[in-house]
Amino acid sequence: MTQMYYDADIDTAKILSKKIAILGCGSQGHAHALNLQESGADVVVGLRAGSATAASAEKAGLKVMTTEEAAEWGDVIVMLLPDTVQKKVYETSVAPHMKAGKSLVFAHGFNIRYDLIQPPADVDVWMVAPKGPGHRVRTTYTQGFGVPALFAIEQDASGEAKELALGYTKLIGAGRAGVLETTFTEETETDLFGEQAVLCGGTCELVKAGFETLVEAGYQPEVAYFECLHELKLIVDLMAEGGMAAMRYSISETAEYGDYVSGPRVIDASVKARMKDVLTDIQNGNFAEDFVSVMNDGDGKKLQELRDTNAHHRIEETGAGLRAMMKIDKKDSGDSHFNASA
Numbered sequence: 001m002t003q004m005y006y007d008a009d010i011d012t013a014k015i016l017s018k019k020i021a022i023l024g025c026g027s028q029g030h031a032h033a034l035n036l037q038e039s040g041a042d043v044v045v046g047l048r049a050g051s052a053t054a055a056s057a058e059k060a061g062l063k064v065m066t067t068e069e070a071a072e073w074g075d076v077i078v079m080l081l082p083d084t085v086q087k088k089v090y091e092t093s094v095a096p097h098m099k100a101g102k103s104l105v106f107a108h109g110f111n112i113r114y115d116l117i118q119p120p121a122d123v124d125v126w127m128v129a130p131k132g133p134g135h136r137v138r139t140t141y142t143q144g145f146g147v148p149a150l151f152a153i154e155q156d157a158s159g160e161a162k163e164l165a166l167g168y169t170k171l172i173g174a175g176r177a178g179v180l181e182t183t184f185t186e187e188t189e190t191d192l193f194g195e196q197a198v199l200c201g202g203t204c205e206l207v208k209a210g211f212e213t214l215v216e217a218g219y220q221p222e223v224a225y226f227e228c229l230h231e232l233k234l235i236v237d238l239m240a241e242g243g244m245a246a247m248r249y250s251i252s253e254t255a256e257y258g259d260y261v262s263g264p265r266v267i268d269a270s271v272k273a274r275m276k277d278v279l280t281d282i283q284n285g286n287f288a289e290d291f292v293s294v295m296n297d298g299d300g301k302k303l304q305e306l307r308d309t310n311a312h313h314r315i316e317e318t319g320a321g322l323r324a325m326m327k328i329d330k331k332d333s334g335d336s337h338f339n340a341s342a
């Protein structure tokens with residue numbers, strides 16, 4: 001079993017001696033910047049000149065510079081921009097300042113794995129990838145805990161890359177939960193596969209297909225919504241706590257028997273064969289090439305069309321109506337940017 005690192009195993013002296021420039025203040029950016037700063041690090045947020053986010057970042061107590069100024073100021077430059085804009089921002093504003101001894105840092109291996117960014121050989125290149133949404137990285141930290149993270153070293157010019165990366169994981173709170181080492185290739189390919197085949201793509205299509213099956217058979221959409229979407233969280237929480245066994249322990253024998261006999265009728269070998277095709281497109285770079293071209297050559301138009309189509313699915317309209325009428329415990333849902341510190 002690979003080593004899991006926790007706070008007690010990690011020395012933060014090296015990372016605390018560095019100036020850390022966080023480029024981008026979105027989901028991950030705001031969380032890293034605030035957590036690092038509250039853990040005692042010297043942090044600046046780099047934003048586009050005239051960015052609307054600057055005011056809220058300053059209000060939250062962060063120092064703000066332009067992207068260019070932050071890249072020049074920082075010893076550790078953290079790329080927390082959308083994956084498809086990182087190459088352009090790197091080439092125009094960061095590369096001129098990547099002097100020997102600096103670190104170039106990512107929260108996802110995409111731009112290195114697919115050769116979109118080619119850093120000089122005399123800088124450290126490492127990754128700290130929290131395994132959860134940015135807003136959870138922030139709220140769990142303020143509650144005294146953290147989201148687990150992966151770290152990876154691509155280039156270790158200084159000989160200190162591992163100590164810096166591990167120190168960074170501790171300062172953002174990940175060492176309270178647990179930190180594992182990976183590589184840029186493994187993190188990128190497994191992350192893309194997980195979100196496409198299981199977590200986001202696979203789950204959404206499974207939920208929609210179940211909902212449609214019930215509604216087309218004449219059942220009430222509201223009841224179908226409860227059965228196929230709302231209860232999913234309760235089931236997944238049990239799985240995250242104790243695996244499938246804990247979930248199956250809590251459900252009825254009726255549900256458990258149906259799980260064993262009907263699950264494999266729905267998700268069969270043909271599904272796995274298509275998952276393998278999805279993985280192949282991730283490994284050979286086809287997915288990355290398509291995505292980068294949609295976002296950069298196509299101005300993200302296709303993504304917007306897909307968003308619009310999915311937003312109008314009947315399950316979304318049913319759910320919006322139901323959630324407005326239901327009492328939901330909001331404690332556990334992600335906060336919007338900066339709310340946690342306001």
Ligand code: NAD
Pocket residue numbers: 023024025026027028029047048053067079080081082083085089107108129130131132133134135
């Ligand atoms: P985001 O879309 O939430 O935020 C991006 C930030 O960059 C925003 O503040 C935006 O204003 C700014 N920005 C956009 N275009 C810009 C430009 N041209 N120049 C300068 N700034 C610009 O991004 P995110 O979801 O936090 O993702 C950042 C990185 O973290 C990505 O590599 C992503 O894969 C990785 N990551 C994200 C999550 C997550 O929970 N969202 C989880 C793990 C890893």
Ligand code: MG
Pocket residue numbers: 191192195
């Ligand atoms: Mg991901």
